[in-house]
Amino acid sequence: MLEIKGLCAGIEEKEILRGIDLVVPQGEVHAIMGPNGSGKSTLSYVLAGREGYEVTAGTATFEGHDLLDMEPEQRAAAGLFLAFQYPVELPGVGNANFLRTALNSIRRARGEPELDAVAFLKMARLEIKRLAMADDMLKRNVNVGFSGGEKKRNEVLQMAILRPKLAILDETDSGLDIDALKIVADGVNASRGPDFSALVITHYQRLLDYIVPDRVHVLSAGRIIRSGGPELAHELEAHGYAGVVNEAA
Amino acid sequence: MSAIQPNALQLATTGFLARFEGNSGLRTDPIRRRAAETLRHIGLPTQREEAWHFTSLRPLAGIAFQGVHTTHDHGHDLLARMSGISGPRLVFVNGRHDTAVSEMPDFTTVGEPTLNEPDDAVSMLNTMFADDGAHIEIPPGVDAESILLVSLGVADGEPVAFHPRHRIQLHPGARLTLIDVSLGRGTYLNNPVFDIEVAEGATLVHLRLQDDATDAFHLSSVRANIAARGTYDSFALTLGARLARMEVHANLAGEHGAAHLNAAQLLGGVQHADFTTVVAHDAPSCASRQTVKNVLTGKSRGVFQGRIEVARIAQKTDGYQMNQALLLSPDAEIDSKPQLQIYADDVKCSHGATVGELDLDQLFYLRSRGISEPDARAILVRAFLAEALDPITHDQTRALMENAIEAWWQGRHI
Numbered sequence: 001m002l003e004i005k006g007l008c009a010g011i012e013e014k015e016i017l018r019g020i021d022l023v024v025p026q027g028e029v030h031a032i033m034g035p036n037g038s039g040k041s042t043l044s045y046v047l048a049g050r051e052g053y054e055v056t057a058g059t060a061t062f063e064g065h066d067l068l069d070m071e072p073e074q075r076a077a078a079g080l081f082l083a084f085q086y087p088v089e090l091p092g093v094g095n096a097n098f099l100r101t102a103l104n105s106i107r108r109a110r111g112e113p114e115l116d117a118v119a120f121l122k123m124a125r126l127e128i129k130r131l132a133m134a135d136d137m138l139k140r141n142v143n144v145g146f147s148g149g150e151k152k153r154n155e156v157l158q159m160a161i162l163r164p165k166l167a168i169l170d171e172t173d174s175g176l177d178i179d180a181l182k183i184v185a186d187g188v189n190a191s192r193g194p195d196f197s198a199l200v201i202t203h204y205q206r207l208l209d210y211i212v213p214d215r216v217h218v219l220s221a222g223r224i225i226r227s228g229g230p231e232l233a234h235e236l237e238a239h240g241y242a243g244v245v246n247e248a249a
Numbered sequence: 250m251s252a253i254q255p256n257a258l259q260l261a262t263t264g265f266l267a268r269f270e271g272n273s274g275l276r277t278d279p280i281r282r283r284a285a286e287t288l289r290h291i292g293l294p295t296q297r298e299e300a301w302h303f304t305s306l307r308p309l310a311g312i313a314f315q316g317v318h319t320t321h322d323h324g325h326d327l328l329a330r331m332s333g334i335s336g337p338r339l340v341f342v343n344g345r346h347d348t349a350v351s352e353m354p355d356f357t358t359v360g361e362p363t364l365n366e367p368d369d370a371v372s373m374l375n376t377m378f379a380d381d382g383a384h385i386e387i388p389p390g391v392d393a394e395s396i397l398l399v400s401l402g403v404a405d406g407e408p409v410a411f412h413p414r415h416r417i418q419l420h421p422g423a424r425l426t427l428i429d430v431s432l433g434r435g436t437y438l439n440n441p442v443f444d445i446e447v448a449e450g451a452t453l454v455h456l457r458l459q460d461d462a463t464d465a466f467h468l469s470s471v472r473a474n475i476a477a478r479g480t481y482d483s484f485a486l487t488l489g490a491r492l493a494r495m496e497v498h499a500n501l502a503g504e505h506g507a508a509h510l511n512a513a514q515l516l517g518g519v520q521h522a523d524f525t526t527v528v529a530h531d532a533p534s535c536a537s538r539q540t541v542k543n544v545l546t547g548k549s550r551g552v553f554q555g556r557i558e559v560a561r562i563a564q565k566t567d568g569y570q571m572n573q574a575l576l577l578s579p580d581a582e583i584d585s586k587p588q589l590q591i592y593a594d595d596v597k598c599s600h601g602a603t604v605g606e607l608d609l610d611q612l613f614y615l616r617s618r619g620i621s622e623p624d625a626r627a628i629l630v631r632a633f634l635a636e637a638l639d640p641i642t643h644d645q646t647r648a649l650m651e652n653a654i655e656a657w658w659q660g661r662h663i
Contacts, residue, residue, distance in 0.1 A: 048617050076619035088614035092632030102618035
């Protein structure tokens with residue numbers, strides 16, 4: 001599904017990723033954990049195609065296609081989804097309209113028929129109910145005046161509607177209370193299956209109690225320094241990053 | 250000794266005066282005569298005049314505008330865009346009322362206007378030549394719903410100039426929504442003046458779409474007098490003309506009056522559009538609101554000049570002015586000049602201006618959801634304009650405006 005080899009990238013001449021090797025097979029959920037400044041967000045932005053990051057070496061392929069050669073919208077159409085750490089507010093853009101435009105853009109790119117407003121609303125309301133969200137979510141402007149928790153839930157709603165093959169969740173747990181965390185985790189877990197992979201990026205082990213990963217990778221100073229099963233997250237929680245980082249050094 | 254070459258503005262002035270002197274019907278009228286004499290003495294305004302610092306009328310020079318002749322092309326096909334607007338309509342073709350496609354509204358007459366002394370250059374030009382226009386007079390307490398006023402400029406050969414003079418009077422408690430649209434093709438000068446009286450407790454909603462031809466000139470002036478508890482609520486969308494200047498002079502003459510002078514200017518190519526307002530708060534407890542949005546592409550230039558004059562008597566004035574510009578090209582330019590002249594001491598007046606490009610974080614967010622870059626840009630521009638369009642409660646006009654914006658956007662890929 002996702003294969004990253006020797007990926008080096010940075011911003012404004014500052015190298016942040018220093019040779020990432022990572023494979024996320026189809027149907028698996030992997031977690032990337034790491035201290036602040038280790039390159040977690042940079043990795044997610046480089047994979048999603050944000051401008052301003054320069055890839056200096058290495059490759060990233062998605063289902064065999066060169067991900068780094070694609071525009072952000074092409075990556076989305078191919079089935080990649082980034083849940084933002086800081087979802088962006090779009091004043092003047094209604095959430096329902098935004099979601100339908102996104103979904104139909106992706107369907108169009110895939111050669112699938114577009115959904116009309118009625119069919120879309122029916123589907124969106126179903127997802128909202130499933131995710132235990134408020135009905136007015138669709139009527140509001142995208143993320144405008146949303147609490148931190150509502151913004152993250154809106155990311156999960158988008159994910160549920162766009163049905164990506166690979167979701168990258170960039171610190172989706174930050175700023176969430178325990179109830180919101182459960183809702184977000186339930187949303188991700190509901191998508192799990194043989195056709196869904198995820199890369200869960202987090203600072204804390206807490207989220208991984210709810211989204212149990214198949215593999216855990218530790219990112220430090222732009223490299224993955226350790227990989228292991230879900231128990232690695234608990235080890236990190238018990239000993240802190242310092243212990244793991246020193247051990248690997 | 251070398252001959253003194255007249256500059257471009259003098260040439261343009263001379264052209265208008267020659268046309269005036271050549272028309273015996275016009276030149277004998279004393280008010281027109283005075284306007285012409287004033288023009289002869291001071292000429293068209295130059296950029297040395299403060300009110301015209303950002304806008305030059307030089308492009309008018311060298312164009313031999315003719316008075317209106319009957320055209321073979323009546324431009325009636327242009328009316329198709331108005332099919333979604335129901336109710337009575339007044340259609341003027343090159344400034345002349347066209348009975349064939351008008352549906353006469355109640356309380357309305359058309360014909361030679363009553364002129365008053367002009368006080369700005371745009372109105373002066375109009376006063377010299379105005380020979381037709383609508384006179385709408387809504388009786389006390391009557392809700393006249395909506396009237397569509399369409400100006401078609403049709404210059405199939407020679408450039409033409411027309412100068413309609415419209416008089417809109419709302420008696421106490423009356424209501425009217427005036428939908429004011431100008432369209433056309435060819436090279437022409439559209440120079441309308443609106444004399445507006447809003448009596449006590451009356452409300453005039455003035456929704457304007459300026460989509461004149463790309464080679465056209467648009468010079469318009471609104472003079473609105475608003476009595477106590479009266480409201481003049483206007484929104485002007487500027488899309489057309491190579492050179493446009495819209496002036497709005499609103500005089501809040503009675504307590505608790507309100508003036509909303511909102512506008513949006515969407516420009517491309519080498520278009521220049523100027524929205525200039527003067528709000529005179531001459532009575533206490535009045536409110537004025539101005540939100541002006543500019544979306545500028547190519548080498549276009551947008552101008553907003555907003556003056557708020559608060560007289561000593563006008564305590565408890567509430568004035569607000571905001572000019573926002575989205576520059577979609579490095580060669581586009583916005584000039585913004587707020588002017589607050591406040592002689593009262595208990596007032597609330599604020600103004601602000603923002604200039605920016607599309608937000609890169611917002612663009613990336615949209616694109617990361619699969620939306621193409623052109624679509625993402627269009628969504629953000631529409632969102633930028635939403636605040637200006639949202640107050641339009643007349644659904645048919647709102648749709649007309651949105652369609653016009655959509656067509657503008659489709660025609661200019663950025």
